[in-house]
Amino acid sequence: MREFDYRRAPDVSGAVALLDDDPDARYLAGGTNLVDLMKSGVERPARLVDVRELPLDRIEPAADGGLLVGATATNSDLAAHPEVRSHYPMLAQAVLAGASGQLRNMATVGGNLLQRTRCAYFTDTTKPCNKREPGSGCPAISGEHHNHAILGASETCVAVHPSDMAVALTALDAVVHYETADGQSELPIGQLYLPVAETPHRETALPAGALITGVSLPRVPVAARSRYRKVRERASYAFAIGSVAAALDIRDGVVHDARLAFGAVASRPWRARTAERVLIGAPATAETYAAAAEAELAAARPLPHNGYKVTLMRNLTVAVLSELAEEAAR
Ligand SMILES: Cc1cc2nc3c(=O)[nH]c(=O)nc-3n(C[C@H](O)[C@H](O)[C@H](O)COP(=O)(O)OP(=O)(O)OC[C@H]3O[C@@H](n4cnc5c(N)ncnc54)[C@H](O)[C@@H]3O)c2cc1C
Numbered sequence: 009m010r011e012f013d014y015r016r017a018p019d020v021s022g023a024v025a026l027l028d029d030d031p032d033a034r035y036l037a038g039g040t041n042l043v044d045l046m047k048s049g050v051e052r053p054a055r056l057v058d059v060r061e062l063p064l065d066r067i068e069p070a071a072d073g074g075l076l077v078g079a080t081a082t083n084s085d086l087a088a089h090p091e092v093r094s095h096y097p098m099l100a101q102a103v104l105a106g107a108s109g110q111l112r113n114m115a116t117v118g119g120n121l122l123q124r125t126r127c128a129y130f131t132d133t134t135k136p137c138n139k140r141e142p143g144s145g146c147p148a149i150s151g152e153h154h155n156h157a158i159l160g161a162s163e164t165c166v167a168v169h170p171s172d173m174a175v176a177l178t179a180l181d182a183v184v185h186y187e188t189a190d191g192q193s194e195l196p197i198g199q200l201y202l203p204v205a206e207t208p209h210r211e212t213a214l215p216a217g218a219l220i221t222g223v224s225l226p227r228v229p230v231a232a233r234s235r236y237r238k239v240r241e242r243a244s245y246a247f248a249i250g251s252v253a254a255a256l257d258i259r260d261g262v263v264h265d266a267r268l269a270f271g272a273v274a275s276r277p278w279r280a281r282t283a284e285r286v287l288i289g290a291p292a293t294a295e296t297y298a299a300a301a302e303a304e305l306a307a308a309r310p311l312p313h314n315g316y317k318v319t320l321m322r323n324l325t326v327a328v329l330s331e332l333a334e335e336a337a338r
């Protein structure tokens with residue numbers, strides 16, 4: 009591992025000043041992703057600015073009826089929060105579906121959003137990778153890609169975003185708040201992650217040096233009946249091969265409102281807006297859920313070894329929506 013300078017940030021503006029826009033410096037939160045990448049040589053920062061002790065760990069109701077979540081709140085605290093469990097159950101379930109208890113105690117909200125892909129070529133510095141080294145190539149496309157993207161990928165990168173939390177936050181229209189030397193600003197989560205296009209190394213729309221200070225959740229009444237379902241290759245402690253965050257409001261047998269996002273199928277959490285349009289106003293039946301899933305997945309462009317994800321995501325979507333509908337009928 010490269011030698012690095014370590015500084016503990018005194019406060020938010022001090023953290024931003026210490027990072028100083030330096031492309032060779034990184035914020036350190038729980039370290040559960042960054043330190044792993046430093047050990048493998050994927051990340052080689054000259055300076056770490058530790059933000060873990062900043063007073064950004066609160067989770068509190070917002071004036072508009074939503075919720076404010078600080079960037080250094082741990083994944084465990086977020087999942088356990090009573091407001092999250094009752095008003096945004098899909099979020100609590102998504103967080104609990106990720107990593108292990110010990111990791112969730114260390115991992116923070118800001119770090120979770122900015123964790124890097126788990127593509128095995130990305131983490132192996134002996135291999136080329138356009139995301140790690142622009143222009144070097146993408147061995148995944150002709151090589152091992154059974155867990156790679158089926159939606160929104162490009163000729164240069166087919167990696168998927170690994171976060172479970174970000175999928176639920178996408179379905180909930182969360183807003184990401186950040187600070188730079190120019191002051192405070194915010195981005196809807198739907199605009200946080202850049203389309204992969206020709207520049208897979210540019211992953212987010214955050215300006216250089218931005219410190220995420222928190223995430224706000226608007227009041228989303230439909231989310232009170234919501235669910236996150238994750239499929240993985242073993243029962244626990246694994247990243248998703250496909251996941252669905254869904255919320256459903258049915259009135260008089262008709263879908264009144266719906267939210268849907270997919271995980272592990274694209275370079276970013278995938279908001280299934282086409283499916284939502286099919287759902288809203290349609291009869292609340294398994295046929296409607298299947299039609300919605302199929303409409304969304306019509307844009308899928310699987311590779312030779314990951315076509316199974318199209319069927320998986322269709323079935324997962326129908327199952328989750330059907331379960332939510334049954335729950336509503338009880
Ligand atoms: C074995 C294992 C299994 C896992 N399984 C899952 C899983 O199933 N699902 C899942 O979603 N995740 C999983 N994770 C990932 C884990 O959730 C992330 O490592 C964690 O959320 C990252 O948070 P952190 O606070 O440790 O971030 P760090 O590792 O400290 O930082 C990650 C990145 O975010 C940046 N950063 C951190 N905080 C800020 C901030 N406030 N502002 C700006 N930049 C910031 C850092 O500079 C770094 O680039 C797993 C991790 C491991 C090691």
Ligand code: SF4
Nearest residue numbers: 127137146165166167
């Ligand atoms: S899929 Fe993306 S991250 Fe993986 S090797 Fe190709 S360019 Fe790199």
